[in-house]
Amino acid sequence: MKPITANFRSKAAQTLNNAQIQQSIEHVYTGFFKGRLNAAGDTPEWEELRTKGKAIKDHTIAHLDYYLNMLADNVEKNGGIVFFADDAEEARQHIIDLAHKREIKTVIKSKSMVSEEMGLEKAMNAEGFETVETDLGEYIIQLANETPYHLIAPAVHKSRTDVAKLLDDDFKEGDPVPDATELTMMARKKLRGVFERADMSVTGVNFAVAESGSIALVTNEGNGRMSTTVPRVHVAVMGMEKIVPSIQDLSTMLRILIRSATGQRISTYVTMVNEARKTDEEEGPEEFHLVIMNNGRQNLLEDPQMRESLNCIRCGACLNACPVYRKVGGHAYGWVYPGPIGSIVSPVLTGLKDASNLPSASSLCGACHDACPVKINIPRMLLELRWRTAEGSTDKNEQTSSAKERTVWKMWRLGMMGRKRFDIGARLAGLALRPLSRNGWLKKAPPPISGWTSTRDFPLISSGSLKSKLSKRIGRSK
Amino acid sequence: MVDQLAPAVGESTVEVLEHLGVTVQFLDDQTCCGQPAFNSGFRSEALPVATRFIELFERAEGPIVVPSGSCAAMVRNYYGDLFRGDSNMSQRAARVGERLFELTEFVTKFFGTSAISGELNESATYHKCCHLLREIGIDEQPIEMLSNLSGLDMTPLERADVCCGFGGAFSVKMPDISSAILGEKLDFIEATGANTVIAGDTGCVYQMQGGLRRRDSNVKVIHIAEALAKSIRNVDSTGVSN
The missing domain is CATH 1.20.1050 (Glutathione S-transferase Yfyf (Class Pi); Chain A, domain 2)
Known part of the structure; x- marks a missing residue:
């Protein structure tokens, strides 16, 4: 998927003015966010689990080479074929080549954000393979020719009417809107035939277990189970960080992933895949392929200040908690990963220069850090990236701050470095603004605070500083 | 500030x-x-x-x-x-x-949440400022302190722990997003029917007050220090201090 992170501001503005999307997206708070709180509340050892989850991920990422080798060895021991892809293009081409070699006609996909990085569905359709998304949300998005809006709820911004228009061939504006069950049945009917004729599947990986060479998939619709059992070729795709050392670790991670994602204690399906069909077995795919993709993750790994972002298990809890995501929506972020996690990984994976607005698009409220099941300190990394955009290397294309911005902060510093200047600066600002004010408030202020007064009154600088007021009250001191 | x-x-x-x-x-x-x-x-x-x-x-x-x-x-x-x-x-x-x-x-920490027992005749609600809540870890303690003031009628604020949209330079740099977040906060504030909002950080106080003024609302937003000091003054001036 080609990043369009530079369009953040205009994309955000579109969503802010779209009442229907604002209403639909409320579900991430009322449904997912509240669901996670309830699930955590019902789990007495919740904080222990988070601490344990963070420790597992810290350890795994610190020894990623070791565990990736172990995983690859064990997958191959089980008869699977492992391919390490340096980037999205290499991964995509590998899968397309494989499909050609195996004379594949129909490909079913279950949900995978890594396959979104590859733009796989579009590329395979363009190559002539009938390629269909089978996760309901992803299917809706495919029909709408859009990209996912949310990590776990790709079509969360669509209203029921939107979905009816996509799924119901007879639906006309003004018709009574079918309910969710009816819509799901329509999708089921359309997808059933595709499942039956599919000869290849591409699935994601929620976790790969190094010690056993197995992969785990968490789904609620059964499409993942069908995808891993029906077609003759199964290709699983994963980012190279999606790995845990042992089955015990998997159990911890599943508990926190599912609770954090949907608020469920366990998802409807948890599918484990160890190997393809054995010679004496009658069912299951004939081949199992695992594609492990880098696509910029090495940059995160080698960046001590950003490495923790590789701990992410893609639950979406930070999106649900984020007041900015809930207003600007998923498409504003301009690449595969929206929300707070997107704001820290997109700049590193796709380049900071175009994505420089993403780290700034935060009130630093910390709700993401609070919600993250593995306690990723997202605000700290946003601040790190802001530093790079403000003062970072120009050679590495990090710095995007304007000369004007740099001057404003230089002036600010000069004003803060002495109490006299501080008082004089404030008095001058007060004098300049006073004629524009009424009853101590401004309706319209000049730059740099004109942005504020576009929607809010601004308080006038007080006629006396705290210092001057307190000097009357308590004795002076240095 | x-x-x-x-x-x-x-x-x-x-x-x-x-x-x-x-x-x-x-x-x-x-x-x-x-x-x-x-x-x-x-x-x-x-x-x-x-x-x-x-x-x-x-x-x-x-x-x-x-x-x-x-x-x-x-x-x-x-x-x-x-x-x-x-x-x-x-x-x-x-x-x-x-x-x-x-x-x-x-x-x-040093005096307890019931150390101040002034009087404040207001109907109020409390907004949990983000950094106080999540960086410092002060959550319900200010509400406990306020519940100790006589005359103060507190109504819980829906989504009290959700950001008001201030975020320092963010409020000026991305005013449309900051204001959209604020809008939701103000809707919840107005739904309480309270005439005063109490909060712990001046930036948030001005964000909410500036937005309420723009809505022509009469709801006042004050810093918790002001609420506590005023309640102390009210008791001192009537001479029923304990």
Whole structure:
């Protein structure tokens, strides 16, 4: 998927003015966010689990080479074929080549954000393979020719009417809107035939277990189970960080992933895949392929200040908690990963220069850090990236701050470095603004605070500083 | 910010502390902890200002009280990042940080949430400012403190722990997003029917008050220091102080 992170501001503005999307997206708070709180509340050892989850991920990422080798060895021991892809293009081409070699006609996909990085569905359709998304949300998005809006709820911004228009061939504006069950049945009917004729599947990986060479998939619709059992070729795709050392670790991670994602204690399906069909077995795919993709993750790994972002298990809890995501929506972020996690990984994976607005698009409220099941300190990394955009290397294309911005902060510093200047600066600002004010408030202020007064009154600088007021009250001191 | 935009918050802080028997000293030379530049990414500009802050407060003794969870978070949680690689300054920053408390945190820790029993005849609701809540860890304590004031009718605020959209420079840099977040907050505030909102950080106070004024609402937003100081004054002036 080609990043369009530079369009953040205009994309955000579109969503802010779209009442229907604002209403639909409320579900991430009322449904997912509240669901996670309830699930955590019902789990007495919740904080222990988070601490344990963070420790597992810290350890795994610190020894990623070791565990990736172990995983690859064990997958191959089980008869699977492992391919390490340096980037999205290499991964995509590998899968397309494989499909050609195996004379594949129909490909079913279950949900995978890594396959979104590859733009796989579009590329395979363009190559002539009938390629269909089978996760309901992803299917809706495919029909709408859009990209996912949310990590776990790709079509969360669509209203029921939107979905009816996509799924119901007879639906006309003004018709009574079918309910969710009816819509799901329509999708089921359309997808059933595709499942039956599919000869290849591409699935994601929620976790790969190094010690056993197995992969785990968490789904609620059964499409993942069908995808891993029906077609003759199964290709699983994963980012190279999606790995845990042992089955015990998997159990911890599943508990926190599912609770954090949907608020469920366990998802409807948890599918484990160890190997393809054995010679004496009658069912299951004939081949199992695992594609492990880098696509910029090495940059995160080698960046001590950003490495923790590789701990992410893609639950979406930070999106649900984020007041900015809930207003600007998923498409504003301009690449595969929206929300707070997107704001820290997109700049590193796709380049900071175009994505420089993403780290700034935060009130630093910390709700993401609070919600993250593995306690990723997202605000700290946003601040790190802001530093790079403000003062970072120009050679590495990090710095995007304007000369004007740099001057404003230089002036600010000069004003803060002495109490006299501080008082004089404030008095001058007060004098300049006073004629524009009424009853101590401004309706319209000049730059740099004109942005504020576009929607809010601004308080006038007080006629006396705290210092001057307190000097009357308590004795002076240095 | 308090010094130039809201000196009443600072005065109220002194009143509250003195009421509790604390001897308050104000360092005349102080300006800012450096957070605005740090949060905007201009660490080289924030660095000398933060260094100045540390040098200044090293010269005073005893606890340092700030009426802002955000400033407290900067000194305690982010000076380490600002002074990364400078072990001497990092240690000095950590020592100053150990002495530094946000106002309601300080009162809770050393005097308890029922130490102030003034009177305030208002109907109010309380907004949980983000940095006080998530960086400093002060959650329900201010509400407990307010529940101790007679005459004060508190209504819980729906989504009290969701950001008001302020975020410092964010409010000016991305005003449309900041205001959309604020809009939701103000809807919940107006739904309480309260005539006063109490909050712990001046930036958030002005964000909400500025938005309410633009809506032509009569709801007032005040800093918790002001609410506490006023409640103390009300009792002192009627002579029923306990």
